Amino acid sequence: MGGKYRVTGNAYPRMRPPKRRGRFVAVLVAAVVVLGLFGWGAVQLFHVFGGDGGKSTARAAPSRPSCSPSASPVASKPLALPQPAHVTMNVLNATTRGGLAKTTADQLAARGFKVAKFGNAPDPYNAKVAQSALIISGPGGEAAAREAGTQVVGSTVTIDPKRKGSTVDVLIGNAFAKLATPTQAAEARVTAANPPAPKQSCAPQD
Template identity: 70%
Template sequence: MSMLTPSGMGGKYRITGDHYPRMRRPKRRGRIVAVVIASVVVLGLFGYGALQLFDVFKGDDGDTKANAAPQSHPCTASPAPALKPMALPQPAGVTMNVYNATTRGGLAKTTADEFAKRGFKVKSFGNASAPYDKKVTQTALVVAGPAGEAAAREAGTQIAGSTVKIDPARKDKNVDVMIGNAYTAMASPADAAKARVTAANPPPPAPACGASTSPSAKPKSS
């Protein structure tokens, strides 16, 4: 069976066969794929922009050092107060109490016995009181009043890494030695002798930044 398009309709094509062609719109798969890709790109750009905006408000510019808490610098830190030189008493002139501020048993007695062997007068020993118990992190904390500062320095020379604390409210000359967590043993007699020289004549504090380290240094004339 054959058929020609009717005249007057401007047809130029001849249709043959028993079935007419179905007139369908061209498939749009390519357009759909393009739309999906564009959507993914837009969403990605939106997410990246949101992340950058979050970082701006958070203050994170990728440099962790810039946003870290300001560190103390030798040039800006307040200089430590200078310790006055003073004559230290001999061990026989120091009366002390030895207290154990750690969780290890027996330290007060063994340390007190060692102090006694070195000539110090040990008045008592035992566990540290609540303000110091398990709170002394260094090797030892030597506590005394202003009148007992020289005795405290002398006692501190026997334990390397110890710290002297002066309690203004204390009136007696006795010394309290608080054994701390870092304590392992007392200093050797030779090391104690070296520490005694430093304790009697403390070095001056580090000069402030910008200060001349040489007293004879003078600015050059232009």
């Protein structure tokens, strides 16, 4: 070949296309995504065959009563009831029957009780006592109130924490017929002096 330029040497240059780095990066990202999908699928299969359905839920054990077999309720201490001569009471008629307060007060006085006064019950109780009698006293007269309650079958004793002194109010109710017999009063006195033991309560144990 003639001309100004000549090719010298025994090696010919090779013409190569330019490197395409964008395609290489795309292939690498696709490979990473595929591997991630395979890993996620493997984890899901593990949960499915493990039997928890992909969820792990902690179940609390059922609570059991914390009652010890050897534990027993503590019996209440016997209540020392006073003699009738040491019980001062007011006999009040809470019914519509006239003269009932005086008649009952005379009978209770004959049994040795001290009757301070008798008459009609005040408005909050007048004609509103359904049982045979309602015995009311303060904390200082609880024993006297329970002794008075032995004289009327079916009576109810109520302790008013705000009340002072030991005087007892005996409110005769609509169900009242007559005072208890001596035998009934003696039996009621045993029950009143020995209140039942409180029931044992079992608290749930976590």
